[in-house]
Amino acid sequence: MMRRVVVTGLGLVTPLGGDVETSWKNLLASKSGAGPITHFDASDQKCRIACEVKPADHEYGFDPNKRVDFKTQRQVDPFIIFGIDAAGQAVEDAGLTDMDEATRLRAGVSIGSGIGGLPGIESESLVLHEKGPGRVSPHFVHGRLINLISGQVSIKYGLMGPNHAVVTACSTGAHSIGDAARMIRDDDADIMLAGGAEATICPIGIAGFAQARALSTNFNDRPEKASRPYDKGRDGFVMGEGAGVVVLEEYEHAKARGAKIYAEVVGYGLSGDAYHVTAPHPEGSGGYRAMEMALRKSGLQPSDIDYINAHGTSTPLGDELELGSVKRLLANAIGNVSMSSTKSAIGHLLGGAGAVESIFCILAMRDQIVPPTLNLDDPEESCAGVDLVPHKAKERPVRAVLNNSFGFGGTNASLIMKSVN
Amino acid sequence: MSETADRVKKIVVEHLGVEPDKVTEDASFIDDLGADSLDIVELVMAFEEEFGVEIPDDAAEKITTVRDAIEYIDQNKG
Numbered sequence: 001m002m003r004r005v006v007v008t009g010l011g012l013v014t015p016l017g018g019d020v021e022t023s024w025k026n027l028l029a030s031k032s033g034a035g036p037i038t039h040f041d042a043s044d045q046k047c048r049i050a051c052e053v054k055p056a057d058h059e060y061g062f063d064p065n066k067r068v069d070f071k072t073q074r075q076v077d078p079f080i081i082f083g084i085d086a087a088g089q090a091v092e093d094a095g096l097t098d099m100d101e102a103t104r105l106r107a108g109v110s111i112g113s114g115i116g117g118l119p120g121i122e123s124e125s126l127v128l129h130e131k132g133p134g135r136v137s138p139h140f141v142h143g144r145l146i147n148l149i150s151g152q153v154s155i156k157y158g159l160m161g162p163n164h165a166v167v168t169a170c171s172t173g174a175h176s177i178g179d180a181a182r183m184i185r186d187d188d189a190d191i192m193l194a195g196g197a198e199a200t201i202c203p204i205g206i207a208g209f210a211q212a213r214a215l216s217t218n219f220n221d222r223p224e225k226a227s228r229p230y231d232k233g234r235d236g237f238v239m240g241e242g243a244g245v246v247v248l249e250e251y252e253h254a255k256a257r258g259a260k261i262y263a264e265v266v267g268y269g270l271s272g273d274a275y276h277v278t279a280p281h282p283e284g285s286g287g288y289r290a291m292e293m294a295l296r297k298s299g300l301q302p303s304d305i306d307y308i309n310a311h312g313t314s315t316p317l318g319d320e321l322e323l324g325s326v327k328r329l330l331a332n333a334i335g336n337v338s339m340s341s342t343k344s345a346i347g348h349l350l351g352g353a354g355a356v357e358s359i360f361c362i363l364a365m366r367d368q369i370v371p372p373t374l375n376l377d378d379p380e381e382s383c384a385g386v387d388l389v390p391h392k393a394k395e396r397p398v399r400a401v402l403n404n405s406f407g408f409g410g411t412n413a414s415l416i417m418k419s420v421n
Numbered sequence: 422m423s424e425t426a427d428r429v430k431k432i433v434v435e436h437l438g439v440e441p442d443k444v445t446e447d448a449s450f451i452d453d454l455g456a457d458s459l460d461i462v463e464l465v466m467a468f469e470e471e472f473g474v475e476i477p478d479d480a481a482e483k484i485t486t487v488r489d490a491i492e493y494i495d496q497n498k499g
Contacts, residue, residue, distance in 0.1 A: 070438030071460070135470070138462040 005181040006420060007262040008254050009094025009247030010359050011086035011195075015051035015240055015346045018062030019089060023346075024363050026060055027371045028393040032224035033346045034238055039119075039201050047215040049223035050201045051240035051347030053082065075139035076148065077117030082243035082352075083149030083197035084156065087111060090193060091157060094247040094259060099157070099191075107191035108161030109150040110180040111245055112172040114351030114407070117144025119202035149197055149243075161189040167351075169407030170311075172196040173244060174354030174415050178268035180248050190253045195355035197243030209239065212278060214315065227348075228375035229312035229319050229341035230383050237313040240347025244355030246362075263362045263417040266300070266400075269293030273410025280406065284321035287311070287404060290412035291329050294402065298416040302333035304400045305416070307370045309357040311404040312341025313348050320382050322404060327386070338396060340389040344374035354405035358415055361401035365419045369395045425472070425498075426491050432467045433487065436460065446488040464490075472498045 010020050015033025017023035026033075033051040042048040056063035064073055067088035068081050087109070091097055099107060124140050142148055147165035154163050162183050166176045173196030180194035209215045216236040219226035227238040254261055270293065273286035280287070295302065308326060312319050319341075327334050342360050349356050364370050376390035387394075400418040430444045439454050450456040450464065465481045468474065468490060474497050476484070484490050 071436075071455075074436070074438070135466060137466075138459040 003185045003187060004251035005184045005248050005265045006251050006254050007246050007265065007362055007417070008249045008259040009090035009096065010262065010362065011089030011093065011245040012242070012356060012359055013053060013062050013082040013086050014242040014356060015053055017060040020093070020359065022060050024360070027342060027345055027360065028369060030372055030374060030392060031345065032374060033240065034223040034226060036223060037201060037206070040203055042206065045203070045206050046210045046217045047206055048220045049216070049226055049238060050206070051238055052201055053242050072152065076143040077120040078199035078241070079113050079117060079197045079243070080143070080149050080152060082199060082241070083111050083245065084152050086195060086197065086243035086245040087149070087153045087193050090245045090247045094249070096191070096247065103191070104158045105160045106189050107159045108163060108183065108189045109153045109159055109193045110162065110164040110166065110176050110183070111149040111153065111193060112166035112176045112196050112351055113146045113149070114167070114169045114172050114198055115200050115205070116146040118200040118205050120144045122202055122204045153193060159193070162192070166196070168411045168413070169409055170348065170350050170353055171405040171407035171411045171413040172351035172354065173356065174358065174403060174405035174413035175270065177246060177248065177265065177355060177358055178270070178413060178415055181265040181268060184248055184250050190250045192248045193245055194248050195243065195245035196351040196353070198350040198352040199241040200350065201239055201241055206239065214278070215239065216314065225375055227314045227344045229310070229314045229344055229373055230323070230379050230388055231376050232378045232380055234314045234316060234319065236315055237343065238347040240343070240349040242346070242349050242356060243352050244359050246355065246359065261420050263365055264420050265415065265417050267294035267298030267416030269297065269414040271412045273412065275410050278408050280318050280321050281410065284325040286410055286412045287322055287406055288325035288328055290414040291325060291402065291404065294414040294416045295329065300400055300416065300418070302330040303336055305330065305333070305337055305402050306396070306398045306400055307361060307364050308337055308339035308402045308404065309361050310339050310341045311406045312373070313343055314341070318406070320380055322406070323382055323386065334386060338370045338387045338389050338394060340371055340373040342371050354403060354413060357405070358403045358417070361403050361417060364398045365401060368398055369393050370398060423491070423495070425495050428471055429468065429487060429491050429494065432471060433464065436464055436467060444487060446486070446491065448487050449485055451485065468494060474498045
């Protein structure tokens with residue numbers, strides 16, 4: 001019989017909170033994580049806004065000292081700090097802080113990132129240029145590598161199962177969860193910590209995405225209005241940062257230890273656009289095929305999907321193409337679904353997005369409420385007949401959810417989860 | 422305590438995140454202060470910056486305690 005995979009722990013670091021419940025509460029309250037960039041002087045940038053993770057003294061800030069020791073904080077890039085903390089939250093939530101050796105031999109980590117330690121690469125390359133190779137930090141390499149969240153987390157908790165890290169741009173978080181679920185299904189492990197993290201709000205990160213014409217630049221004076229998926233006034237995404245990590249566990253294993261079970265991962269689809277490095281396929285066919293595969297694997301019907309957390313980045317092309325693919329997939333069942341883009345509130349977490357948004361999907365099932373799409377004041381005509389949950393969260397039955405993530409290079413991932421009872 | 426010793430100890434505290442009173446002159450970076458070999462490379466770089474000395478790799482390898490660092494710096498700084 002096929003091994004089933006369930007979610008038993010959650011961890012979040014987002015621009016709306018340093019933990020799961022704070023992030024979720026602020027998301028449902030229609031708060032925006034956007035503001036002027038504070039990590040560096042952005043006055044000469046075309047885009048001067050972002051959704052930053054807030055400092056510890058902020059009302060919903062993040063305290064790195066809770067789960068990451070002083071030395072590690074000094075040595076590694078912020079994406080690794082976010083990832084270690086989110087993983088720690090998930091382990092604690094799942095009640096797995098004291099695993100015996102037999103359990104740890106069958107427990108692994110798959111936490112990826114889209115870009116990795118860009119701020120540290122940028123700053124250390126300046127050290128090299130200004131002071132020479134003898135001043136480059138001995139921690140430079142392993143403090144920036146994408147797989148070093150997985151490495152750090154495995155060392156911290158003694159996890160000796162698969163140690164892996166996905167790198168598929170903005171699809172990373174969804175691919176990480178999907179691939180890790182397959183590792184459990186294929187009996188490589190009983191437990192996997194899976195997710196993604198990103199922290200690239202630095203001069204070269206903002207400049208690079210702005211030069212690729214991907215970022216919003218018309219709302220520098222009104223940051224909280226900038227991320228507006230499906231709205232006619234949208235002009236690009238707002239960069240976010242943070243991390244999302246889930247504990248995935250084989251169903252019988254979770255049941256035997258009496259674990260709290262949030263959801264079951266029932267469908268996973270992957271595809272390539274084979275079209276362009278940054279632009280989505282003009283018919284949205286790659287995204288459609290990823291969703292179609294996930295739905296087929298799940299054994300569910302289109303009418304079973306209650307909520308979709310859209311990729312919906314607030315870019316002119318992508319939002320409507322994804323919407324078209326969803327309409328094609330769900331056909332007559334489109335009237336049943338609620339679909340929102342939480343990037344309207346937390347920005348685009350790139351490699352962290354798919355994991356963070358999957359957690360929002362799980363919480364929507366837990367609490368029977370779907371989070372809103374902020375700033376949807378003037379929807380495109382193509383949005384007619386689809387509930388995009390404008391402005392306010394909405395209570396409704398949520399039994400099965402779909403999460404989409406699409407990335408540069410034309411890489412697409414879709415996940416379907418459902419409640420177990 | 423010498424001025425060099427004060428500045429060395431400050432750097433050690435900042436880099437290793439240890440309590441200042443643990444940084445005695447007899448303290449071993451690895452055995453007493455929780456450093457690994459790469460932390461020592463980083464400490465040596467910080468000493469070079471702070472005191473304007475060059476500490477070649479073969480000399481750096483012999484610096485294992487706080488006292489070793491202070492003595493090397495006092496003997497070699499310009």
